[in-house]
Structures are given as structure tokens and as C-alpha cells.
Amino acid sequence: MAQTFKKSFDLQLRVFVPLVLLLGASAALSAIYLFLPSNKDVGYRPEQPVEYSHKLHAGNLGMDCRYCHNTVEKAAHAAVPTTETCMNCHHRVKTNSAKLTLVREGYAKGEAIPWTKVHVLPDYVYFNHQAHVTRGVSCVSCHGRVDQMIKVSQVAPLSMGWCLDCHRNPAPNLRPVEFVTKLDWTPDRPAEEIGREIIAQKGINPPIDCAGCHR
């Protein structure tokens, strides 16, 4: 009886099927890798309506983070400053700068500057700045050296696993609360050691159950 397929078809099938499976699997894995928060989200640096330089203000001029983000120790949300806050200085400093046109117009009309949010968490996550900052987690742990950034970009993946890494082992990221906004602070002893002392002293016990962040 004539065969349905040529003899070579058998070999072709044996090569082709595993090859397709292998290619499919590697394509899927590459796609997943590319879309990991550590690849997709880190480095996000949106254009802002006003060319505000954190490097100039927080770095060179040495302003404290809390001068503008003034609710960070008291509220869940770290406030983005109002135009009035900008104008506290800028009604005297660089009053004619073209870069500040939008700030002056906004101040005159009582309108906010439409900043683009850089660090975006999903709506189902409740992050509380106050809980972290008052226990000694520095701004730098999540936001990086903002005092060296002209344009702010995201440096940490902000993924759930990344949060949990610290919640499970907070010691390396804790410092005395007076140094929280001092982004270039370097510990004089091993950071873990300082962290463990702070944990014992304040009774820090970060939640790792679902309801800790998802209410």
C-alpha cells in the first residue's frame, strides 16, 4: 500500500515540532522578560511641563525634600507642591526666567501645574509615605538619588516582589529618622546593624500579608 507521507516527513516532523515548541517557549520567555517591571518601568522619565531640576534645587542648593513635599511625614501621600510654594522663592528669584512662565501664569490664575506622575502604583495598592518615612526608610531607598537628577526618572521596579524584599528584611534600608531626607548619607557602621537596632527600638514589623497593602 502506498504510504500517505514520504519517509522524510517523519524526520521533518521530529525536528520541526520540537523546534516550534522551543522557539515558541523562547519567544514567550523573552516577551515576559522584556515586560518585567525591572525592564519595562525602570528608567521611565517623562517630559514635565516645567523644566524643573531636582539636581539644582535639592542637590546644588541643598533644599530639603520636605520643603516642597511637605506632607510626606504626616500623610500617606507625598504632596506635589502648589505653585504658591514655587513662588515663595520665585517672586524674588529669577522673576523673568522664561522657564518659569507656566509657574507665574498658574500662580496668577490659581491653577496647578499639570505635572506628570513618575512613580505610579496600581490603584489597588495603598502605599503610605508617613509609615515609611517616620520609621527611617529614606527617600533614596525607593526614589534613588533624586538630588542628582535633572529630570526625575524611576530607578526601582516598584513591583510587588520588590516591596516584599524590603518588608521581609527591612534592616538594610533603615536609618535614624533625622537622616531620612539626607540622600547622600553613608552609615559609619554596617547599615544592617543600625537597622536592627532601629527595628528593636521602634518595634518595626512590616506586614507581609495581603491586607498590608491591598485593603
Next chain:
Amino acid sequence: MADIAIKPNTQIDLLNTTIDQPLVAGEPSYHMVTESVCRIVEDKPTKLWFALLAVTSSVMMVLFVMLGYLVATGIGVWGNNIPVAWAWDITNFVWWIGIGHAGTLISAILFLLRQRWRTAINRAAEAMTLFAVACAAIYPVFHTGRPWRAVYWLLPYPNTMQMWLNFRSPLEWDVFAVSTYGTVSLLFWYVGLLPDLATIRDRATGLRKQIYGFFSLGWRGSAHHWKHYELAYMVLAGLSTPLVLSVHSIVSFDFAVSILPGWHTTIFPPYFVAGAVFSGFGMVLTLLIITRKALNIEHLITLKHIDYMCKVMLATSMIVGYSYATEYFIAWYGAVNGEQFAFFNRLTGPFWWATWSMIFCNVVAPLPLWWASVRSNIAVVFVITIFVNIGMWFERFVIISISLHRDFLPSSWDYFRPTYVDVLTYIGSIGLFLTLYLMFIKFVPMIAIAEVKGAIAQDIEKGAHH
């Protein structure tokens, strides 16, 4: 191939279902078996087939519409709500999984026990297993509300959320039990199909030859092939055998591991397995009684097969009845108020009608099967199998919903009413099941040709064909 002549059978009394009656009735020859089975696949589909397909696939579409509506709206469209958080969905899940059990039992356990009568019915029963598992899987997956998110609740894989499964939950054991069961059943079914797909290929021309040729994986029927085939089949039968027992045991853990009165019972695993085999044989009989008549294969699926299946059904019905009695006895003997209340509430509470329907359909209705004359009366057997199908659905409803609607907090006690979405989703899943079954009998040889030929040879050896 030359037709191998087998001495013609003298008159067979179809009503006389003694053990001496051959497994293949009429004047069987190897060629006749091939013809009878391949004809179903090769002939143009009948008008009846198209008509049935039109009906079942329309019903199947209802399922898809309902599932789409559920995903778009949320699972609030089902009637489930606290305290009855599991209702028709999990009832249907357990019902369908149970129906699948006949297939694995027939194909694996009866194979290992050398019960040759399985040969005529195992292919269809295994196919029903696969379709039933597919229908069953719909319910827990869609009960999650967002099935695409269920991946990280159900499957262990490294992810950026560092989420891991709750391996202490029997619901998680279910995922592995059911998916293993589905996979092994599919492999077992497909391996068993190979020689028969090759038979169809050899008789086909053109594109059909290509398609069946591809799926028969180059089967030539050489002694080598058969040697490997039989070994593989044996190994898969060995793998499937513990699964028959484990799957429904683990499904029963969904309930038994909890502390709810009516669920928290150590008898559940064997009770559920027996119930599953019972309902599985009920559904196999329901479908095969119609199929053998509609496709003119009454000489292959004989009254003897029906007789045997009825006996399995009767035996499992007795086990199920015994389990009901044990549950009530333990509730009384255990002297725990909550437990006693739960069982008293089953018999006399707001859902008394469900409990009594269950007892009637599962314990009383199969009793006539004790009589051989009933077992050979197709019409009566058919009616009994319908009772069994209904009764086993009620059993799961009774266990799940009645136990939940009177939970520990009297202030939350409630009555469960299904919504139209519940009802249509259930009916729709029957449509899906029947559509798949209709496709199966048209495109796949629905009887294991090679194995039935083996049964003929055995009949001759026993002198059943004189």
C-alpha cells in the same frame, strides 16, 4: 485484507443476558467490525446528526454568551452570595468531574482487571471523560471572576509579585488533581486511538487520508508497533488507575477539609468516588443507549454490555445509599448539635425537596436493576439512568448549598435561589458536552476496532460463537 471467516452464530436470544452470551452479537467477523465502526466516520453525516448538532451548538452558544456576560459584569450575576458562596457553579463542577469517572474506570481499572467487555464502550466513555472534564473546568475557573488572573492564583511560577500558591488549600490540590487527570485521560484516549485512526487512514483518500495519516503518527500495525503500543497502553492504564480514586477524593477534600457541618466528614473520599463512578455510568448508559440505536451498532454494544454497566451502577448506588445512611448515623451517634442540626435540616429544612429527590433518584430508582429482566429492558434502563443523572446533581447541591445556607451564624442564614444566568450556564455546559460528543462520534472511530476484534477472538476461544 481478506475477511477472516468466523463460524456463524446460531440464534442469539438478545434478551438472555447470561455470561455465555458473546460480547459481539450477530455473525461477527473482523471485517464486519471494521465496517460497522468506520462507516460511522466515513458516511456523509445524516440529517439527524445535523439537526442534533444545530440544537446542541445553539445551546453551547448560550453557555458562551452567559460566560461573556459573567466576565463583563462580575460573578454577582450568579445567585451565589454569603452564606451560600458555593452553589450551582461548584455543584456543576463536581457533577461533571464525577461523570468523567466512568471513562477512566472503564478504560483503566477494567483493563487491568482483564474485563474484555470494556472494549466496546471504552472509547466513547473516555471521550466523555475528556468532555466532562472540559465542562467541569469552566466552573471553578469562571468562579474566580477574572479567569485571566487565575493563572497566578492557581499555577506555581516565579513572578514579580513573589506570590506563591497556598499549598495547604485543597482547592489548590484540585488544580493539580484535575489537570493531571485531564492530561493522562487525553494521552490514554489518544494512544488507544492510534491503531483505529490508522485504519480510517488506510480506507480514506485525499485530504482525509492526510489528516488521519498525520494523527495516526505513522502507525503501520507491525509487531514492533503493537509491542510498544501495548506496553504504553498498560503503563497509562497503571497511571490512570490511582487517578480514578485520587481525583474525586481530592474534590471531596474541598469540603471534608473544612469545618462546616455536613462537609466535615471522613467518609467523603470513598463516598465521592463511588458517587462519581455511579453518575459516570449513568451518563455513559444514557448516551450509549441512544448512540447504539441511532448508529446501528447494537451488535457491538450489546445488551450484555448494558447489563454489566447496570450492575456497576447498582453496586455503586448501594455504596452511595450506605454512605447516606452512615452520614445520618454518625450525625446521630456523634451527638454534636451542629452536625445533628445540619442533617436534620437536610431532611426537613427549606430544601427538603432536594434531599428527598436525591435519595429517591440515587437509592430507590436504581433498585429495579436487581432484576435481570429490568436490566435487559432498554427503555426502563434509560429512564433509570436519567434518574441517576438528576439524583447525582441533587447530591452535590444538597451537600454544597444546604450545608452552607445554615452556617454557624444564624443571623446570616438565607435561602438560595439560582438566577437565570446560573440555569442557562448549566444548560449551556450540557450543550457544550453534547456538541463535543456529536463531533466525536462523527470524526473519530467511536469503538475500539482493534480491541473488539480481540474480544471476538476470545468469544471463539470460549466457544460462545458455536
